[in-house]
Amino acid sequence: MSREIGDLALDSNAVIAYFADNEKAADWIESASALFFSVIVAGELEYGAFYSLRPKKNLKRLWSFLKQGTILDVTRFTARKYAEIRQDLAMKGKPIPEADIWIAAACLENDLPLLSDDAHFRQVPNLNWLDWTKPISR
Numbered sequence: 519m520s521r522e523i524g525d526l527a528l529d530s531n532a533v534i535a536y537f538a539d540n541e542k543a544a545d546w547i548e549s550a551s552a553l554f555f556s557v558i559v560a561g562e563l564e565y566g567a568f569y570s571l572r573p574k575k576n577l578k579r580l581w582s583f584l585k586q587g588t589i590l591d592v593t594r595f596t597a598r599k600y601a602e603i604r605q606d607l608a609m610k611g612k613p614i615p616e617a618d619i620w621i622a623a624a625c626l627e628n629d630l631p632l633l634s635d636d637a638h639f640r641q642v643p644n645l646n647w648l649d650w651t652k653p654i655s656r
Contacts, residue, residue, distance in 0.1 A: 523546070523549045523550055523551070523654060524550065524551055524552075524631070525550065525551060525552045525553075525554060525630055525631070526546065526547070526550040526552070526553055526554065526630070526631055526632075526633050526648070527553075527554040527555065527556065527559075527590070527621075527624065527625045527628070527630040527631065527632045527633065528547065528553060528554070528555055528559060528587075528632075528633050528634075529559060529618075529621060529632060529633060529634030529635075529636060529639075530559050530562040530563055530566075531634055531635050531636065531650075532546070532547065532633045532634055532635070532650045533547075533555075533559070533563055533583070534563075534566070535635075535650060537579065537583075540650075542650055542651055542652075542653070543650045545653075545654060546633055546648070546650045546654060547633070547650075549654060552587065552588070553586055553587030553588070554587055554588050554589075554590055554628065554630055555584060555587055555588070555589050555590065556589075556590050556620065556621045556624040556625070557589055557590060557591050557592055557624075558592075558617050558620045558621050558624070559621060560584060560589055562617065563580055563584075564577070564580065567579075567580050590624045590627075590628055592620065592624070593627070595627050596620070596623045596624050596627050597623075599622075599623035599624075599626045599627050600619055600620055600623040603619050603622055603623055603626070603642055603643070604619050606642075606643055607619070607641055607642070610641070612638075612641045614636075614638040614639070614641060614642070615638075618636065618638065618639065619642075622639060622642045622645050625645060625646075626642075626644060626645060630646075631646035631647070631648050632645060632646065632647050632648065633648045633650050634647065634648075634649070634650065635649055635650055635651045637649070
């Protein structure tokens with residue numbers, strides 16, 4: 519049995535990999551003591567479920583999974599973090615997708631590591647980015 523690794527915020531790709539029975543994603547997610555989802559991630563996942571071949575089944579599975587964690591709403595403080603991250607990335611000439619800036623901002627606001635395989639999160643200052651494609655280092 520895996521040891522708990524602490525709280526984790528999940529990016530959409532980590533959840534999708536988990537739903538696809540990816541063993542590495544499952545190891546990370548099932549080892550977390552608590553799960554968190556930016557409302558942006560929840561929206562991305564719902565969009566994917568709505569436009570899948572089996573929307574009812576996929577939405578039901580998604581909603582059940584999301585209930586196991588905490589949804590992080592966008593607040594005034596999230597907006598401030600978003601602005602700081604976006605400006606920093608622009609100054610460095612290293613833009614990342616807008617939705618990912620919001621996801622990173624929610625993680626920074628709540629002092630949570632982000633589980634994702636999107637390497638561009640490395641560009642976000644002070645973000646604890648964890649790559650679910652790599653083994654958990656204990």
